[in-house]
Amino acid sequence: MTNNISELAALDRDHHMHPWTHFQQAERDGPLVMTRGKGVHLWDEDGREYLDAVGGMWCTQIGLGNEEMAETLAEQARTLAYTSTFVDMGNAPSARLAAKIAEIAPTGFTRTLFTTGGSTAVDSAYRMAQFVQHHRGFPGRTHILSRHASYHGSTFASASIGMRDGDRIEEFSYLEKTIHHLSAPNPYRRPEGVSAEGFTDFLVKELEEKIAEVGADKIAAFFAEPVQASGGVIIPPEGYFKRMAEVCHRHGILVVADEVVTAFGRLGEWFSSEAKFGVVPDMITSAKGLTSGYQPLGALIFSEELWQEMSGDRWFTHGFTYSGHPIACAAALKSIEIIERDGLLAHAKHVGALFQKGLKSLEDHPLVGETRGDVLIGCIENVADKETKALHPDEIDIGKRVSDAAEKMGLLVRPMGHLNVMSPPLIISEAEVEEIIVKLRASLDQVADQLVREGEKVA
Template sequence: MATQLSNSLAHLDVTTTLHPYTDARAHERQGPVIVDRGKGIYIYDDAGKEYIEGLAGLWSVAVGFDEPRLVKVAAEQMAKLPYYHTFSHKAHEPSIRLAEKIVEMTPAPLTRVFFTNSGSEANDSVVKMVWFMNNALGRPKKKKFLARNKAYHGITVAAGSLTGLPNNHTDFDLPAIPVRHLTCPHHYRFAGPGETEADFAARLIAEAESVILEEGPDTIAAFIGEPLMAAGGVMPPPTGYWQGIEALCRKYDILLIADEVICGFGRLGTTFGCQHYGFTPDIMVVSKQITSSYMPLAAVVFTEAVYNAIADNTARIGTFGHGFTASGHPVATAVGLENLKIIEERDLVGNAARVGRVFQARLAELAGHPLVGDVRGAGLIAGVELVADKKTRRSFAAAGKAGARAFAAAQQHGLVVRAIGDVVALCPPLIITEEQVEDLVTRLRSALDDTARQANEN
């Protein structure tokens, strides 16, 4: 700590900046790891130490940390047209071409694109679009959303309300919109004794229908969900869950929204998570891997039916009174288009499927570790849950302490992970190789061994 805080950059950081998702007082004491550069799946701190970036930044870097094609495209677009807006009948080629590409890649019913700068902004936009649409259709009561406990949909006021994590609500006065949070669809933690995956899925679908009928179908606007829940602890849904939810949405005229901010563009070994789990949304939200996070960008992709209802209302009012200064930013959309070309040309979706099988298999070998209760995931995303008692699945009395220790130990071994309570989350760049997977798992195993030793010493 003393070495870090003697560094002038570290000192400036702790005396000037409030960091997201950080205990500010703890940060004042320990200071930051200053990341200096990146190469492939690796990052390097300002002392030159190498780390495997096991979370792809924030679940988001597909093509690695030094892709020259994205740098070149960004520089060329910056020189040609560094900024222009898309308000009031203005457009530019990068945003037009990227919208066309997104429509080409997404499931057939999704034909329209609205650009934002982040997934949070995109999900906030979805809420407003759905309300705007239902008012236009003469359904002013159809405004409520269904989401899930432990869901993550962002941190702005509406998106943060959809999120189902306590720390995103506490002292922020959220939820601030009408939303009902349903049971988290995670069999390991929330199934009853002896309840099979099929029985668990059936119970959750019955619960969702009960809530719909309790609230009144004419008041429920949409159901929103991540195909695989990521930031809540990497939780794949039980088999049959999404088919049951989609059937309910069709039965009760409820829009189905797939939050693909993390799953989208190859993470699960399919282009989109909804394809992996076999359902078709009315609205899809994408971000993160759309540009490999080289530039901030997100998009809402939606059906012609949703578009027509909104468009007709803009004709009545005279405008669509929503948008952002940087909506469809020319540099961001140029980078996004090139990034998606790279994903396709290098078959990174296929790589996520092929290398993902090795990734999941090697991580599954950690199930025998004394701290590991569950290993789960799909493609190139995984969660390793640490428990106090493997047989009973009992969590640690001090929730999050083991996860924090594993996070710190991994960092010592040159591996960046995410600790979500006592779940160690992994989500490496889509370019990772089988050899690099072996190295990643070796480093993680060493970190878990260190964590177990610390627990025994205490």
């Protein structure tokens, strides 16, 4: 097999279908093939170096090329590469990891169902919510509440629960009759003249009205990301999540906190629902930072109370071939150990404050409508008019232009329509944070110049 970068790109283009493939673009441009990673940096075969401000896919908490992790994976592969965890069989890493999660999770969260990633964790929560409600005596509680600008995964159920712009296409079908989407809690896009407090009041009222419309006796659960990550790093108004959870619990509706992105240090905490937003949910879905991207693994974490409600002479017929995979669980244990031992939660808060300050400094740029984020998650919303918040036409592809310009400068940021999002590893240094901000500004300047040359208004 070849190691030549152009030949690798050709092999990839001809044989590998990527997630979220745009066929014309894939055939025209091909992929950027990476061959090595260390810390917060990636290299392609030509030796070009990139600072990965995306953090893989919100997940490389401890950085790439960690020798401790590599040894852990190798040793576990030698010791026990795989065993089923169905029904009455277990393994040492999955048992230890479940116990460790119970130690660092919110009080009362003592149980974990391991999955293969975030999508399957959400799918599992969808099933568990209905299972719990059935055994509470409400077999008719099968409906789900979610929100616009949400992303919960790409399985059939999780994609149906999510509702992010651009994800839904006419070629696919979705669960629609039993899933209801509320407004996104996006303060930047709230109605003109409405305060943040008034916006929260509106959102809570909308929830109450939807419950009345559907019927509380039909609703199993409310799925919500504490921060809507892939929907544009939407930081909700203060008090919003807590008030929404209170309404749900008052009506017997389970609250599922989708922390696939926000758990394991992204916001400077092991879990953010309670620590950052004052909400104790009924279930927490997680993945991504759980293993720092070294292995695919997800976890549905839930309370002892739910376990007791489900217990009895009955089956929960759900799980996966790779649930509790020993190598994946060993990776998660090592990642948690490194985060804990090296004080990466505190470090994330420190450098995260600098990161947010740096992003905020870009708001004087004519292309930038708003920057937003928390700790080590951030977003730039690019606009055509700062006053009206109007967007550029889709064909301009503003987010991709910014990311392309950044890539040429050795910086990787993720384009999502008119947005650019980032989630650098927890190990990032102050100097590397500064590098991100400097190169972002230079990229924005370059794109602004391009637009002026093309006759577009830049103000």
